[in-house]
Amino acid sequence: MSKNEGISMSVIRRLPRYYRFLSELDEQHVERISSNKLAQIMNVTASQVRQDLNCFGGFGQQGYGYSVSALRQEIQNILGLHSHYPAVLIGAGHFGTALANHVDFQRLGFTLIGGFDTDASKIGMTIGTIVVQDEADLESFCRAHRVEAAFLCIPKQNVESTLNRLYALGVRSYWNFSHYDITAKYADAVVENVHLSDSLMTLCYRMTNRHA
């Protein structure tokens, strides 16, 4: 993890994919792999593999290739997956519930330590490893637990007010499932957007314009 500065988003967004393929190879007890072979498996060019990996360090060895387990470990470190960033879930609707139950936060660098909703019928519910609390208690909870990230699973129109509270509490990282533009409001926030409807519209476009 030597020279990670000014890495482009194109490269960064490919890292999880490298990590997945290397994890698979590691599970299959593959010991070493060349950029050529890895590229073939991942359906990219060998040049890209070598360029991408070299953004972070010289992990390979001429004439040999890359050690699968070592490279996997390097990328795990680069991604910071050993972290346990304390995170809260905002919104315990269908979506938030699905995430709390379904996402393996531990392996992805996070620990989900709390969940909040304004809906009285949801408060007290257990989802995944957490119990849904009243969003009114957000401040006291965050102050007690130094929350670093929030997973926003509430409708767009409700985001702004809760976001303001989270930001005031020092939360700077957001996994955002709404179309509210967090970056426009807080330029220093780290934001990953998941826009499901955009993805589905893109599918629709490609079906509609399939033979164009």
Place this chain on the structure above:
Amino acid sequence: MSKNEGISMSVIRRLPRYYRFLSELDEQHVERISSNKLAQIMNVTASQVRQDLNCFGGFGQQGYGYSVSALRQEIQNILGLHSHYPAVLIGAGHFGTALANHVDFQRLGFTLIGGFDTDASKIGMTIGTIVVQDEADLESFCRAHRVEAAFLCIPKQNVESTLNRLYALGVRSYWNFSHYDITAKYADAVVENVHLSDSLMTLCYRMTNRHA
């Protein structure tokens, strides 16, 4: 909708965003907008706005700008959102249930007409507008209803066998929440992947390397 051929994916993936912003402006009864103003609102360059829109036709008017409602309608047509592609949900776990309940398929070009699971405890459940059926009945259902798209909400290891059946039934479009590589298996399939764990890993990377 005149000349949509060889449009790059970069442009295509921006269309839903234009559509969203134009829909908002339209709701606010804004009648016309210049590329400059739209660019400002969307935080992109005016050049990009004009280039992007001109991939599909000359929707503007010199000295005037663009009619918000007309442009919105054009993009709606380009995306094909007026469609009602018959689609099935595969997997009625937390995630599939959340999608069935939460996603507004009608506005996104699809009609969800069926849902399937192998788990006996899920079969018969009503989620959103559909009743979960036994996946054993997939063939008879698809033959009766000419299904065009499938939303895959099952774990990676279960995708292959179900995908083979769907493909054999003529389904060629997939909204894929697993890490199974559909395109590698069926090159002519239209696939939109949603890789939630990749997104969360990217957030983790950016938090970890925040000050690099």
Place this chain on the structure above:
DNA sequence: TAGATTGTTAATCGATTAACAATC
């Protein structure tokens, strides 16, 4: 007509791919 703003071409920038010398 004068002012505004598009559509489109040309210039720039960044990302990907190719090539190859370094080296295990």
Place this chain on the structure above:
DNA sequence: TAGATTGTTAATCGATTAACAATC
């Protein structure tokens, strides 16, 4: 040593931005 394969530089390709003539 000979063969393999990296790390890295150079070439290519594509996407973004700037500029401006066309025109409403």
